[in-house]
Amino acid sequence: MEEVISPAATFEARPDAAPRTVATVRRAVRWYVWCLAAAVTFDAFGGYWDISWHISIGRDTFWTPAHMMVYLAGILAGVASGYTILATTFGSSDDYRDTAVSVWGLRGPLGCFVAAWGGVAMLTSAPFDNWWHAAYGLDVKILSLPHSILGLGETMITLGTVILIAAHLNRASGTARAKLDRLLLYVGGMVVFGSALLILESTPMEFMHRPNFYGAVARAFPIALIAISCVSSSRWPATVMATIYTALFLGALWLFPLFPAEPKLGPVYQPITHMVPLWFPVLLIVPALALDLLRRVAGDRWGRVTTGVVAGCVYLAAFVAAQWPFADFLLSPQARNPIFGTIYFGYFDPANLTYDPYRFITQGTSIQFLSGMAIALLSSIVFSCIGMALGSWLKTVQR
Amino acid sequence: MIIPRLRCAALALELACVVIFQCFPCPAWAHVGSPNVFYVGDAGPYHLFVTVMVPQVIPGIADVEVRTSSDQVREVSTVVTRLSGVGSRYAPVPDLAHRSPADPRLFTSSVWLMEYGSLRLLLKVTGSGGDAELSVPVASFARQSLPMPRWLGALLLAVTAGLAVGAISIVGAAARDSRLSPGATADQRSRHRGRLAMAAAAVIVAALFYLAFAWWDVDARDHARLTRRFKAPPMAVALEEDSRLKLTATDPDWVKYRVMDKVLPDHGHLMHLFLIRTPAFDRFWHLHPARTEDGRFDVNLPPLDPGRYQAFADVVDESGFPWTLVGTIDLPQIKGAALSPDDSGGSFAPLAENGSASATDVLPDGTRVVWKHDLLEKNIPLALRFSVEDAGRSPVRDMEPYMGMAAHLEIVRSDLSVFAHIHPSGSAPMAAVMLANGETGASSAPSGMSMPNDSKMARPGEVEPELSIPYGFPKSGVYRIFVQFKRSNRIETAVFDTQVR
Numbered sequence: 025m026e027e028v029i030s031p032a033a034t035f036e037a038r039p040d041a042a043p044r045t046v047a048t049v050r051r052a053v054r055w056y057v058w059c060l061a062a063a064v065t066f067d068a069f070g071g072y073w074d075i076s077w078h079i080s081i082g083r084d085t086f087w088t089p090a091h092m093m094v095y096l097a098g099i100l101a102g103v104a105s106g107y108t109i110l111a112t113t114f115g116s117s118d119d120y121r122d123t124a125v126s127v128w129g130l131r132g133p134l135g136c137f138v139a140a141w142g143g144v145a146m147l148t149s150a151p152f153d154n155w156w157h158a159a160y161g162l163d164v165k166i167l168s169l170p171h172s173i174l175g176l177g178e179t180m181i182t183l184g185t186v187i188l189i190a191a192h193l194n195r196a197s198g199t200a201r202a203k204l205d206r207l208l209l210y211v212g213g214m215v216v217f218g219s220a221l222l223i224l225e226s227t228p229m230e231f232m233h234r235p236n237f238y239g240a241v242a243r244a245f246p247i248a249l250i251a252i253s254c255v256s257s258s259r260w261p262a263t264v265m266a267t268i269y270t271a272l273f274l275g276a277l278w279l280f281p282l283f284p285a286e287p288k289l290g291p292v293y294q295p296i297t298h299m300v301p302l303w304f305p306v307l308l309i310v311p312a313l314a315l316d317l318l319r320r321v322a323g324d325r326w327g328r329v330t331t332g333v334v335a336g337c338v339y340l341a342a343f344v345a346a347q348w349p350f351a352d353f354l355l356s357p358q359a360r361n362p363i364f365g366t367i368y369f370g371y372f373d374p375a376n377l378t379y380d381p382y383r384f385i386t387q388g389t390s391i392q393f394l395s396g397m398a399i400a401l402l403s404s405i406v407f408s409c410i411g412m413a414l415g416s417w418l419k420t421v422q423r
Numbered sequence: 424m425i426i427p428r429l430r431c432a433a434l435a436l437e438l439a440c441v442v443i444f445q446c447f448p449c450p451a452w453a454h455v456g457s458p459n460v461f462y463v464g465d466a467g468p469y470h471l472f473v474t475v476m477v478p479q480v481i482p483g484i485a486d487v488e489v490r491t492s493s494d495q496v497r498e499v500s501t502v503v504t505r506l507s508g509v510g511s512r513y514a515p516v517p518d519l520a521h522r523s524p525a526d527p528r529l530f531t532s533s534v535w536l537m538e539y540g541s542l543r544l545l546l547k548v549t550g551s552g553g554d555a556e557l558s559v560p561v562a563s564f565a566r567q568s569l570p571m572p573r574w575l576g577a578l579l580l581a582v583t584a585g586l587a588v589g590a591i592s593i594v595g596a597a598a599r600d601s602r603l604s605p606g607a608t609a610d611q612r613s614r615h616r617g618r619l620a621m622a623a624a625a626v627i628v629a630a631l632f633y634l635a636f637a638w639w640d641v642d643a644r645d646h647a648r649l650t651r652r653f654k655a656p657p658m659a660v661a662l663e664e665d666s667r668l669k670l671t672a673t674d675p676d677w678v679k680y681r682v683m684d685k686v687l688p689d690h691g692h693l694m695h696l697f698l699i700r701t702p703a704f705d706r707f708w709h710l711h712p713a714r715t716e717d718g719r720f721d722v723n724l725p726p727l728d729p730g731r732y733q734a735f736a737d738v739v740d741e742s743g744f745p746w747t748l749v750g751t752i753d754l755p756q757i758k759g760a761a762l763s764p765d766d767s768g769g770s771f772a773p774l775a776e777n778g779s780a781s782a783t784d785v786l787p788d789g790t791r792v793v794w795k796h797d798l799l800e801k802n803i804p805l806a807l808r809f810s811v812e813d814a815g816r817s818p819v820r821d822m823e824p825y826m827g828m829a830a831h832l833e834i835v836r837s838d839l840s841v842f843a844h845i846h847p848s849g850s851a852p853m854a855a856v857m858l859a860n861g862e863t864g865a866s867s868a869p870s871g872m873s874m875p876n877d878s879k880m881a882r883p884g885e886v887e888p889e890l891s892i893p894y895g896f897p898k899s900g901v902y903r904i905f906v907q908f909k910r911s912n913r914i915e916t917a918v919f920d921t922q923v924r
Contacts, residue, residue: 082515082535082537084535118606122605122606123605124600125596125597125599125600125601126596126600127589127592127593127595127596128592134593134596134597134600134601137593137596138593141586141589141590141593144582144585144586144589145586148579148582148583148586151575151578151579152575152579155569155571155572155575157480158479158480158483158569159480159568159569159570159571159646160480160568160642160643160646161480161481161482161483161565161646168642169635169638169639169642172635187601191601195605286515286516287513287515287516288515288516288518289503289515289535289537290502290503290504290505290510290514290515290535290537290542291503291504291505291510291511291537291538291542292504292510292513292514292515293509293510293512293513294513295513371513371515372537372538374509374510377509378509420602421601421602422601422602422603422604422605423600423601423602423603423605
């Protein structure tokens with residue numbers, strides 16, 4: 025932890041840089057970076073826990089532990105970022121001021137401003153969401169306006185954390201850089217994990233032969249996988265992030281049922297005796313591996329928007345090739361066990377009672393299917409290009 | 424119908440809507456403007472008066488009040504299931520009702536109504552007489568959207584405006600400063616880049632605001648549309664062949680899903696039709712149309728005086744959900760035919776404008792019906808108590824069940840915004856009660872209901888002349904109450920006007 029690095033040794037000062045001595049960075053990873061990484065972790069785990077709580081017990085009160093964990097993420101990010109901004113603005117440390125940006129006369133790391141904004145947005149969504157429930161009903165859908173503000177806040181906390189780590193990483197070298205790189209990939213894994221939660225509505229197993237499913241996966245993951253892989257020095261950054269997501273989803277799938285739970289809300293369609301996990305992770309590891317291989321082939325061209333076109337095609341093709349046949353397996357009797365988890369249903373889900381959950385729900389005619397898949401491909405290309413653009417910018421962030 | 428598998432709360436609620444509109448597409452309420460549930464029944468040895476104040480939106484919290492008639496009850500717990508079918512098989516963890524310290528016979532609880540449609544409130548009662556259960560049908564639907572309080576709107580506007588300005592400023596800082604070397608200051612070019620980024624961000628933020636408000640508008644409209652589906656559905660009322668009244672549900676969903684083909688008998692009839700001459704409420708008829716082959720209902724009218732009549736038609740769908748269809752018709756003088764055995768009605772004095780009519784109604788045959796009541800206030804659950812006396816003011820001894828009940832009450836507000844058809848068991852339709860208890864096998868019976876194999880039923884010769892009907896007026900105003908009962912094979916109708924504060 026007490027590694028000492030000199031930023032001056034890690035980059036060449038620009039000609040317009042002020043003629044002053046650059047202070048020594050005393051720690052490889054500063055405390056507020058850890059706080060933001062923890063906030064991202066709380067947010068991702070809290071999100072998973074919260075959804076599991078909804079489908080196992082029901083959201084009978086705002087004050088569930090899972091809800092608290094999600095809002096703790098917002099508070100932690102907001103407080104840590106706010107304190108850092110105040111300390112930078114009014115403190116005497118050149119370390120802080122020299123690597124700060126200026127907003128409204130306040131100074132601080134860009135990532136802290138972004139994360140603080142996210143924390144305020146998350147907390148703002150709480151009273152709005154509360155009123156929304158009173159006016160239109162409780163959680164009528166995940167993608168409501170207040171939930172979107174909450175999600176935007178969470179996204180900004182995540183983005184702020186990534187910017188913060190990237191800025192530190194770009195200024196670091198040696199073991200400090202390696203440590204920051206690992207932290208960046210960990211946060212990237214959390215981003216992928218959280219993204220998987222956002223597209224739950226589109227990714228149950230019976231949707232896995234629908235274009236909408238592939239469109240959702242094409243929109244959810246490429247930005248994080250590609251942007252972070254632009255910054256990371258790892259040889260397999262996308263694969264590492266996808267592995268973290270897969271491992272955490274599998275761990276939750278296998279561990280959550282060990283905890284007892286009963287529905288507190290009715291009507292109840294399934295006899296629930298334990299926490300219900302979310303489903304088996306999608307095979308993101310395959311397209312992630314394909315992106316890493318493409319990155320090695322692309323070399324210096326990785327990070328260019330034009331490369332994003334190829335990356336988008338490779339990403340979706342690899343995913344379809346892996347997930348399409350795997351979906352057949354998931355719906356088969358061989359997957360109906362605790363390992364693959366297709367036996368779990370929420371308390372309010374009349375699966376096996378009013379419908380067959382082990383049957384694909386297809387979508388329209390073959391022309392509609394093909395046009396849907398074309399839209400998915402276009403989405404994959406567009407979001408991959410955005411990932412490239414964001415990644416190339418992240419690679420240059422210093423503050 | 425394909426129902427996707429749902430594993431998250433949001434989709435479950437969408438499922439509820441799908442189930443509502445495709446399985447029983449047009450739920451409404453067997454009352455107009457009177458959504459709360461009032462129910463009196465026996466859970467084993469315990470006599471209970473249950474009130475369910477339903478929420479404005481679904482999912483939402485319903486307030487439950489249980490009043491017991493003795494000190495025997497130690498504990499009451501509440502759970503919600505579907506009224507019948509697959510959702511009635513399992514129950515969530517019961518909520519233990521709170522016992523009032525001031526009144527040990529009063530228990531209160533709050534329960535979530537998570538789905539639209541026919542639900543069942545299952546009461547589990549523990550006391551010195553052992554454990555027992557009582558099922559109460561609850562019709563669950565959203566009624567309205569709540570407006571946003573001004574202070575909250577102002578707060579949210581201020582915070583979101585701050586967030587918007589903050590976002591634009593942060594984007595500007597990112598473009599201007601983020602790539603500067605440590606210690607360096609922004610040059611003219613960087614500052615220009617920052618300003619350009621802020622301008623672009625301002626455009627994007629403005630677009631996001633526009634899209635957010637448009638989205639909000641769409642959601643609000645969708646909710647308003649959903650709420651409207653639960654308003655009393657319209658019905659075409661037409662006179663054919665001089666005295667034959669034809670009733671046709673006109674809502675497109677009702678036609679599409681042929682709801683009328685699947686209604687359940689309630690008190691032995693598929694439909695209870697109430698004709699009230701407006702605005703005086705001086706003619707009232709309770710008739711029972713029969714279903715025709717084309718899915719409509721018709722009935723032969725008795726001799727009727729001319730005028731504009733308001734029609735309320737109560738039916739219960741196959742899920743046990745009660746609805747009231749509404750319509751109007753201008754009728755000429757109808758010569759009419761003789762009444763069917765369960766039909767009733769007649770001529771009455773016009774509605775007293777201030778509702779301050781006598782508490783005793785003397786019928787043409789000398790029967791006296793006395794209403795014993797104190798001050799009436801809106802949203803206060805109470806028992807409407809009537810006693811039936813002969814001309815000598817002695818309790819009559821020849822009361823009989825009228826369609827299985829000791830009495831039927833129809834309550835109408837002067838502006839027709841409230842209509843309720845209730846019984847000594849309360850506001851839930853008997854068809855729903857039967858469904859609820861059929862599913863559980865609970866040995867509970869609603870008060871005053873004629874059901875086989877239950878010692879507490881009203882049987883011929885055993886109907887008491889003291890009537891008690893649970894209800895709560897939903898809003899203040901002038902009401903007319905029609906009290907219908909049967910004695911010596913004659914159906915009698917007494918009328919009372921009242922002012923509710």
